[in-house]
Amino acid sequence: MYKKICSKYEPTKDNLIHILHEIQDTHPQHYISDEAVEEVSKYLNLPTNHIYGVLTFYSMYSTTPRGKNIIRLCESPPCYIKGSENILRKLKVLLGVETGETSKDGLFTLELSACLGVCGNAPVMMINEDVYGDLTEEKVEEIIEKYRRAQ
Amino acid sequence: MSLKRIDLLICCGSGCVSAGALKIKERFHEVLKEKGMENEINIIETGCMGPCDYGPVMVIYPEGIFYKTVTPEDVSEIVEEHFIKGRPVARLMLSDDERTFSVQKEVPFYQKQIKVALANCGYIDPESLDEYIATGGYEALGTALTEMTPQDVIDVMKAAGLRGRGGGGFPAHIKWQMVHNIQDNEKYIICNGDEGDPGAFMDRSLLEGDPHRILEGMMIAAYAIGASQGFFYIRAEYPLAITRIRDAIEQARGLGLMGKNIFGTDFNFEVEVRTGAGAFVCGEEMALIHSIEGERGNPTPKPPYPATQGLWGKPTVVNNVETLANIPTIMVKGAEWFNTMGTQTSKGTKVFAITGDIRNTGLVEVPMGITLRELIFDVGGGMVGEGKFKAVQLGGPSGGCLTVEHLDVPVDYESLKERGAMMGSGGLIVMNDEKCMVNVAKFFMEFCVEESCGKCSPCRIGLKQMYEILDRITKGQGKEGDIEELQRLGESVKMLSLCGLGQTAPNPVLSTIRYFRDEYESHIRDHSCSTKVCLDLMNFNIDKSRCIGCSLCARKCPTNCITGSREEKYVIHQLECIKCGNCYDVCPVNAIDKIPGMHPEMKEYRAKLQAQKDLDD
Amino acid sequence: MKTLADLKKIREKAQEEMKLRGSNVRIKIVVGMGTSGIAMGAREVMKTFLEEIANRNLTDVIVTQTGEKGLSSMEPVVDLIEEGKAKVTYGNMTPEKVKKVVVEHIVNGRVVSDYVVATGE
Ligand SMILES: Cc1cc2nc3c(=O)[nH]c(=O)nc-3n(C[C@H](O)[C@H](O)[C@H](O)COP(=O)(O)O)c2cc1C
Ligand code: SF4
Ligand code: SF4
Ligand code: FES
Numbered sequence: 001m002y003k004k005i006c007s008k009y010e011p012t013k014d015n016l017i018h019i020l021h022e023i024q025d026t027h028p029q030h031y032i033s034d035e036a037v038e039e040v041s042k043y044l045n046l047p048t049n050h051i052y053g054v055l056t057f058y059s060m061y062s063t064t065p066r067g068k069n070i071i072r073l074c075e076s077p078p079c080y081i082k083g084s085e086n087i088l089r090k091l092k093v094l095l096g097v098e099t100g101e102t103s104k105d106g107l108f109t110l111e112l113s114a115c116l117g118v119c120g121n122a123p124v125m126m127i128n129e130d131v132y133g134d135l136t137e138e139k140v141e142e143i144i145e146k147y148r149r150a151q
Numbered sequence: 152m153s154l155k156r157i158d159l160l161i162c163c164g165s166g167c168v169s170a171g172a173l174k175i176k177e178r179f180h181e182v183l184k185e186k187g188m189e190n191e192i193n194i195i196e197t198g199c200m201g202p203c204d205y206g207p208v209m210v211i212y213p214e215g216i217f218y219k220t221v222t223p224e225d226v227s228e229i230v231e232e233h234f235i236k237g238r239p240v241a242r243l244m245l246s247d248d249e250r251t252f253s254v255q256k257e258v259p260f261y262q263k264q265i266k267v268a269l270a271n272c273g274y275i276d277p278e279s280l281d282e283y284i285a286t287g288g289y290e291a292l293g294t295a296l297t298e299m300t301p302q303d304v305i306d307v308m309k310a311a312g313l314r315g316r317g318g319g320g321f322p323a324h325i326k327w328q329m330v331h332n333i334q335d336n337e338k339y340i341i342c343n344g345d346e347g348d349p350g351a352f353m354d355r356s357l358l359e360g361d362p363h364r365i366l367e368g369m370m371i372a373a374y375a376i377g378a379s380q381g382f383f384y385i386r387a388e389y390p391l392a393i394t395r396i397r398d399a400i401e402q403a404r405g406l407g408l409m410g411k412n413i414f415g416t417d418f419n420f421e422v423e424v425r426t427g428a429g430a431f432v433c434g435e436e437m438a439l440i441h442s443i444e445g446e447r448g449n450p451t452p453k454p455p456y457p458a459t460q461g462l463w464g465k466p467t468v469v470n471n472v473e474t475l476a477n478i479p480t481i482m483v484k485g486a487e488w489f490n491t492m493g494t495q496t497s498k499g500t501k502v503f504a505i506t507g508d509i510r511n512t513g514l515v516e517v518p519m520g521i522t523l524r525e526l527i528f529d530v531g532g533g534m535v536g537e538g539k540f541k542a543v544q545l546g547g548p549s550g551g552c553l554t555v556e557h558l559d560v561p562v563d564y565e566s567l568k569e570r571g572a573m574m575g576s577g578g579l580i581v582m583n584d585e586k587c588m589v590n591v592a593k594f595f596m597e598f599c600v601e602e603s604c605g606k607c608s609p610c611r612i613g614l615k616q617m618y619e620i621l622d623r624i625t626k627g628q629g630k631e632g633d634i635e636e637l638q639r640l641g642e643s644v645k646m647l648s649l650c651g652l653g654q655t656a657p658n659p660v661l662s663t664i665r666y667f668r669d670e671y672e673s674h675i676r677d678h679s680c681s682t683k684v685c686l687d688l689m690n691f692n693i694d695k696s697r698c699i700g701c702s703l704c705a706r707k708c709p710t711n712c713i714t715g716s717r718e719e720k721y722v723i724h725q726l727e728c729i730k731c732g733n734c735y736d737v738c739p740v741n742a743i744d745k746i747p748g749m750h751p752e753m754k755e756y757r758a759k760l761q762a763q764k765d766l767d768d
Numbered sequence: 769m770k771t772l773a774d775l776k777k778i779r780e781k782a783q784e785e786m787k788l789r790g791s792n793v794r795i796k797i798v799v800g801m802g803t804s805g806i807a808m809g810a811r812e813v814m815k816t817f818l819e820e821i822a823n824r825n826l827t828d829v830i831v832t833q834t835g836e837k838g839l840s841s842m843e844p845v846v847d848l849i850e851e852g853k854a855k856v857t858y859g860n861m862t863p864e865k866v867k868k869v870v871v872e873h874i875v876n877g878r879v880v881s882d883y884v885v886a887t888g889e
Contacts, residue, residue, distance in 0.1 A: 013445035017428055021387065057447040057604075058428030060387055076349030077544070077594050078506040078580050114431060114598065115349035116388050119506040119578075120203025120513045121166045129390045133169030133206075156818055156831045158788040191818065193788070212788045213796070213830050235811075237801045237833030274789065284775065285782035293772045406778075407769045415770040 001026075002039035011044055016054060019044075020061060029065035030109070059113075067102040067109035069147055071095075073125040076115035082122040088112075090137045091125075094144050107148065157192045157234060158212040162273055164199030164356055165391060166513070170206035171222075178226040186230060198360015200273030202260050203513040205245065210255050210273070217255040218243040260511050263530050265492060267500045268353075268476035269516045272360035277395055280402040283363040289408060291482035292367050295374055296414045301331060304375040310486035312498040313478070317343055317434075317471030318549070318575050318651070320497075320564040323372075329458040330376040330466045338378040339467040341443070342369050342475055344385035344392065345427055345434035348547030349598060350578030353502040354472035356514055358385065358392035361476070362399035368475030370413075370420055371482060376468055381422040384439050387429060397424055431602035435650050436469040438604070449606050450650035471576075473502055493519035497563035501574070507543075507581035510535045517562075524558040527581055538583025542666070546575025548595045548602075549655030551662025552588065571662040573655070587684035588667040589674050592660045593621040599656035610653030613644035617660060627687040627749055627757070629675030634664060679748035686730040690750040693734075695720045697742035704734035704743065725750040784827050794828035795874055800845040801833040808843035809862065816863040817846075820870040829874060842885050848873060859885035 005022050009015040023036050032055060041048045055061045073088055088099070091110055095103045102109045118124045121133025125140075132143055159179065163172050176194060183189050200208050205219035216239045218229070225243060232238045245252045245260075252258045266272075275282040283289070295304050308324040315321045330338055342365060346354040357365060369381050385393050400422055403409040411419045425443050432438050433448035440462050442448035461467020477499060481489050493499050497519040503526065506512050510532030517526060523543060527533070534540055542552045550573035553560065560566050564574050582591065596618045605611045617640050620633050641657030648654045664671060673679050680688035693704070693713075700717035712728050715721030723734070735743045749757075769775060787793065799805070799814045817831045834847075842859030848869075849855050856879055858869060865883055872880045 014425075014443060016445040017426065017442065021426065021428065053447055054445070057449075058430050060429035076598065077591065078350045078578075080594060081507050081580070081582065081586065113388070113429070114347065114602065115351070117346060117352040117355045117386075118165045118169055118203075119350050119352055119504060121169050121206060122506060122512075124169060126388070131165050131169040133166060155788065156814070156833075158786075160789075213793070213832050235801055235806065235833075237799070275786075281778065281782035282786060284779050285786050287779070289775055290772070290779075293775050297772060412770075414772070 002036045003043070006040060006043040013044060013046060016040070016044060016046070016051070017058075020051075020055065024061060028068065030067070030070055031062040031065050033063075065102075067106050069108050069127050070111060071108055071125055071127050072111045072113040072116070074114070074116045074118075074123065075112045076119075078115070078119040079122040079124055084123040084135075086137060087123050087125070087135050087140055090140050091144075094141060107151065108144075155191060155193045158195060159192055160195050160197045160200075160210045160212065160273070162198075162200040162206065162208045163196040164203070164273075164359055165352075165389075166199060166203030167206035167208060168391075170203075170220075172207035174223050175207050175209075175221055175226060178223045179230070182226050182230045183234075186235070188230070188234065192234060195276045196278070197275060198272040198277045199356035199514055201264075201269070201514045202258075202511050204511055205513075211239075214239070215254045215256060217245060217252065217258055219245050260513075260515070260530060260532065263521065263525060264516050265500050265518055266516050267480050267492075268357060268364075268473050268502055269360075269514065270480065271364060272356055272514075275361070277360050277362055278398060280363060280399070280406065283361070287483060288363055288479070289367055291479040292370050292374075292408070293414050295371050295482060296416045296418050301375045301377060304371060304482070305331060307482060307486050308375070308478075311481045311489040312486075313474065313481060313489070314497065314564065315471055316473035316477075316501065316577070318348075318546070318573070320574060323470060323474055326458055326468050326470075327372065327375050330378075330468050333459070333466045335466055337380075337463075337465045338376055339462045339465060340369055340373045340376065340378045340381040341436075341439065341462065341467060341469045342381070342383045343434065343436065343439060343469050343471050344383055344389070344396075345431075345439060346386060346389075346472070346576065347431035347434045347602075348549075348576045348578050349595075350504060350506050350544070350547055350580045351576040352504050353514055353577055355389050355392050357472050357476050357502075358389065359395050362392075362395045363403070364479055365396070365472055365475050366399050366403060366422070368478035369422065369470075370408075371478050372468060372470060372475065373420055374418055376466075378468070379419045379421065381420065382443055382462070383422065383424045384427065384433075384443060385424060386427040386433075388427075393424060393426060400424070430604070431598075432604045432650070432652055435652065438650070439469065440467065447604075449604050450652075452649055473577075494561060494563045496565055501562070501577055503577045503579050505531050505579045505581065507579075508535055508538055508583040508586075509533070509581040519563045520561045522559050522561055523553065526562060526579070527558070531581065534581070534583055536583070538585050540581070541584040541586060542582050542588065542591075544572075544580040544582070544591070544595075544659065545578070546573030546658075547578045548598050549573060549651065549658055550575045550578075551658045552591070552666060553662075554666050571658065571665055573658065585682055585684070587625075587680055587682040588663045588670050589621065589680075590625055590684050592663045593618065593625055595659040596621055596656070599652065603652060603656075607647070607649045607653065609644045609647035610649070610656065613640050613647075614653070614656055616640055617644070617657065621660070624671065624674050625680075625685040625687070627674075627678045627685075629671075631675065633675055634668065634671050637661075638664060677748060678754065681747050683745045683747050688747070688749055689730070690725060690746050690748070690753070691723055691728060691730065691732070691735055692744050692746050692750075693721050693723055693738075694742050694744060695722075697740055699740055699742070701739060703737050703739060707733040707737045709733065725752045726756055787827060788830060793830050794851060795830075796847075796849040797829065797831045797874075798847040798849065799831065799833045800843065800847075805843045805845065810844035812863055813844045813846065813861045813866055816866040817870070820867055821874075824870065824875065826870075826874065845885070854887050856884060857886040858883040 123135045124133045313323045427433050433442045435450045438448040438450045457467040502516045551571040600614050600618050603610045641661045683689040698720040705713040710727050712724040801810050844861045846858045872878045
């Protein structure tokens, strides 16, 4: 599977970030395994420690398995001013997790993020690639419920 | 020719989408289908219209009627009343105390604005190349390629005096001239779309709302400097912007605007999209270049500058999204026109993202030199809620706070810098008097600590130390001398750091100390946070004379630290209180107060602990 | 596309599609679409206008609608508003009459006085 992803790109170093993104996005647990790193290393002819160096530099990559849906709540000042803390508290209660953890059912991983650039509608979170703004505690409950039902 | 009689422009910028714009669009399709009116109405998705706070918003032509906060339930009414009967729905229009604004251009939010970069955002369908061309798109490129030399183009930019909108304010033409002058058959142009400043979203809106404009700007720059390969570097948090730019590139290729012999000349151009992966420092141009190369995005010392040794060691120009957005219009309308807007040193307009405790949050474009007062109170509509204006943070984590006394300062690169703030990318975070400035400074510092790439120790260690001091102060453990220590550390981090992140990160702290020193002092000396934001420096107290002894608070307290009876009334045992605020929220007669300052019981307890600790040591 | 002239062609065609948003409008046709107007056939009237204008490729004319104007006995009512001229209001419109108004008034600039119920503001 990793080979197939690699082969979509020219085997040059500047494609590393693209390849890592695609590997992570297509993995059901949204992470990059050691095995994947090996494959990429072979394909691009780069030492694995270069790849780990890049992986750990960028906050969006994960080297541990995560949930089906990645929740990224913005913690930057404009969202904070509009009450992102309350939203965080609500999410923790709803999912029964602390930040960085995955819910027991494997459906959600809760992460914090720097500004998502939708500050006009603060507080904001992203679930996978969808953005939700003007969050209230009630709205968060509905949204999470929607993802649970979609199961 | 079409039979359409109404253009329905639905804002589908990320702000409105996050507020549910796509559902509204679907609903319109449904209702119009039911009524058999699909052929009469054009539904057009546009980029950001600006007033994100009122999302989802829409404008309906030919009249230009503006609706705000539309819900799916409102759709049938709009179709029935407005589309069929011609009676616009007043309930959905923006209004203030005196009047209702039906037409978009009457809305005060738009009145002091002059749209150059944002001209098409919210007006055209960003996915339609035809609509971009209809507004005069690609004419600047065509004219430049067929009638001007690269030097002519640079001369126009020089006369216009366009300065970089990515933060530094460096004149675009100087970089272009440098790269133009170097003989090399491999040169690059990069569009910096990494936009990481908290509170900034103008680049996202431009990329999403008018992608062809950015592409055209980039191609004009490429022609001027002699590059035939470009890159868009867009942060991964902006999936829609990435898609829109990719689609725009394909559309341009379809029409022969990309590839070989563009406009029948020997100008060839190819462009690729690269994405970030969640690292703020990658917005710094050298870091960005390394990131494109497939390396860790660490800044490297300058010189060498990208102009001489950029991407793969070749001459490279890095320009910000908004900088590029200005270029096509300058080329069409001329430098002289551009010079009619702005101030002596800061020409043209600037896009600002206004957020925080302000009525009209969103995106605005105003001539440089406008005062903060006009920007915040006229365009921004003033403060929302009860709170009074206290401070505005400009330039994100590298900028600074300004206060009431600066409201008449003109917004341009130099005036802001003189006062310890910064234009930065144009984020404007407005705060009311319920915000604690020490806490805000701590927040920005936390951001910088997390985002420091760690390559140089002043930034990595110095910022961490500053953060720890701020954290202590907000927890009631500040010491005499902390303020001076913060200033000392701040100055040295600024001096000794390699890249702009470290060089500017202390600014929020230094500027809040400069303008709100008394707040720092009361946190440290009196253990009191006057805004009651710092939980360790405030307390909840039940006023016995108002308490009716209903016991509601006691039942809701998670730590069971409220006791009492109907007769005795209730009291909070301060040492166990975790300041969750439940009691404050539930009290039916508002007998519970938030009081600034640490409770005396707590002070005593902490002093005892400290004494014990000193003894143990 | 190879020249600025090619670009201009595309632009003109595209501007045509966007004319509802532009200012390049010579005549605005306003159809009264209140309840009584609709009851009297205003929708048919509006449709006919749209079709006729499309068939004749009239690029500087737009059709829009308004609410009840209080002329119930003369519904469907239509206003023709032309830059720099007095407004003309036609009453008791039918698709047949619409066709005539398009040819006479909009194309040839001659008011069809038989159908006029009011002029000016
Ligand atoms: C830490 C840091 C982050 C930056 N982030 C951005 C950014 O997100 N977008 C941007 O255009 N410029 C950013 N810059 C500025 C760039 O280094 C560079 O000056 C700019 O892209 C040049 O474009 P301009 O001259 O058109 O403004 C950043 C600089 C630093 C030091
Ligand atoms: S100043 Fe900070 S972010 Fe910049 S290179 Fe040094 S450690 Fe990295
Ligand atoms: S603030 Fe919370 S913990 Fe403190 S007394 Fe009130 S309910 Fe109890
Ligand atoms: S601060 Fe939260 S999206 Fe920008």
